[in-house]
Amino acid sequence: MKHLNKLFVAVALLAGLSSQAQDSNNPWAISFGVNGVDTRFSAATKLEDQFSEFFNAKDHWNILPSVSYINVSKYVGSNFSFGVTGSINKIKKFVLPRVGDADYTVVNPGDLSYYGVDGVINYSFMNLIGSKVIDPSAHIGGGYTWMGDASAGTVNGGLGLTFWFAENVGLSYRATYKHSFDDTRTPDVDIASHVQHFAGLTFKFGGKDTDGDGIYDKDDACPEVAGLKQFNGCPDTDGDGIEDSKDSCPDVAGSVEMNGCPDTDGDGIADKDDACPEVAGPKSLNGCPDADGDGIADKNDKCPEVKGPKENGGCPWPDRDSDGVLDKDDKCPDVKGTAANNGCPEVSDEVVKRLNDYAKTILFDSGKASFQQQTYPVLEAITAILKEYPNSNFSIEGHTDSDGKDATNQTLSENRAAAVKNYLIEKGIASSRLTSAGFGESKPIDTNKTKAGKANNRRVEVKLVK
Incomplete structure (x- = not known):
């Protein structure tokens, strides 16, 4: 029998963790509160007497007036959770059968401490009844109870009810019948079998909401950016009722007809596609009058x-x-x-020099082909000059200093020259007028042994293609 006791304890603890109505959003829960031990079930009384006095706490229950149990649990899916409960109590009311009679008597065993460790498999009926507040449940499990000479392994089963008054906080009650495998029991008396009642608070936790929008990451289509529930957690930055991913103009409020873009002049052409957004014009002229x-x-x-x-x-x-x-x-x-x-007009040497004076001041982010903010006015000035000579072609050339590997510098110089060319094209310079090339560190114009020399070698040049 002692080996059987140990087996029950091992199975109970390996069974995992238990609680009320966790879910995949908040898989973990902790419960704590007061427990009551009713030893009346250890006496072989009539079944109807057992249920008629189930809540007779005054006569039968042993209650320690403090926090006397704690439960930690984890949800595993399909309404099931697994957990472990630890409890303590003082037994001052112990029920024994009266000899030769079906009635029972209550005795005080003295200073008898009670300790319990129980593993529980819990099933919640909340989803089945379609409630988000009332949560009935049933559970089975096993554990070990230390109660003086009546210490033994138990197999458990019972029912519970939780009232969730907030998303993650609930009032919980659970009644568990613990059938003891105590070696000292007689055919008429199982002195360690009992019912244990638990009442307290349950807190669910463990849900991840990276962007803090109140929608858990597993349900959030945009977990890194705060959004709205109606868009599965994705944002609607401009507040026009169209989520950003489907909004052609996510930063400016617009209409559904314009795919989220405004049409300021009301000519039926979205501002972003309207060459004259402030003045109505026909579609054939891109919205211009x-x-x-x-x-x-x-x-x-x-x-x-x-x-x-x-x-x-x-x-x-x-x-x-x-x-x-x-x-x-x-x-x-x-x-x-x-x-x-x-x-x-034909491009003079003076114009080429002016272009390169500007080009020398183009600044990139370190080790990248992206422009620093102060460079954009320079690029605009170069664009304006090229527009004055629409029939001339130019080559954009990139150069680096000698720091780093040759191959890396070659690639960086090519990317930087291409970045300048692409910017000019975006600003209206015909792509057929521009070419770009990179020369890495192969064509220095200054020494690479000083900081100033390296700065001179990191440059962009603009050359007229004749």
Whole structure:
């Protein structure tokens, strides 16, 4: 029998942890409160008497007026949780059967301490009844009870009820019948079998909500960014009722018809696609108006109030800048140029020098091809100069100092030159006019032995392609 006791204890503890209605969001729980030990079930009384006096705490229950149990538990899925409970008590009321009679008598065994360690398998019915507050449950398990000479392993079973008055906090009650395997029991008396009642608070925890939006990571489609429950935890930054991932303009409130983008001038073209977002215009002209009706948007019409053919830029006269090249053939109709350069001004050495004076001041983030903030005005100035010479082509060249590996410097120089080229293209310079190349550390213009020399060698150059 002693080996059987040890087996029950081992099985109970390996069974795991138990509690009320944890879930996959908050898998862990801790409960604590008061327990009551009712030894009346150790007497072989009639079954109807057992249930009629089940809650007769005054006559039968032993209660220690302090926190006398603690339970730690973990949810494992499918409404099941596993756990371990530790409890203490003082036995001052012990029920024994009266000899020759089905009735019983209550005795005081003296200073009898009670200690219990129990493993429990718990099943919650809360999901089955569709409640989020009332949580009935049933449990089985086993453990070991130390109660003087009646210490023994037990097999347990019972029912429980928890009232969740907050998401993670509940009032819980559990009644557990513990059937003892005490070696001292007689056919009529099992002095260690009893019912133990537990009443206290239960706290669930362990749920992970990285972005703190009240939606657990496992249910959050955007766990790193705070969002809204109606969008499964994803944000709606501009508050227009369209989540950012489906919003073509996530930072500016817009309409569903425009995929979350605004249409300021109401011409049916979203501002982001409207070349003239403040003034209504037809879709054929990208939302820009055409005051003179010549089919050329006002912003591109050199004579917006007077009709003119497209080949003359919307003007009725053929050579607006009087450079001898007709507007229809003049690639720079508003700036005097030369016939040899298709009506555009030719790039002088002074212009190339000015471009490279700007290029030397382009600053990148250390070891990267991304621009530092103060560089953007410089890039804008270079863009403006290139737009003055729309018929000229340029090469963007990148160079580094000698720090680091040759291959790394070569790649970095290529990426930086490409970054400048891509920026200029984004700002309206035709891609056909630009090329880029990197030369790593192979073409220094200064020594690499000083900090100043290295700074000079880390550079971008702009060259005219003739």
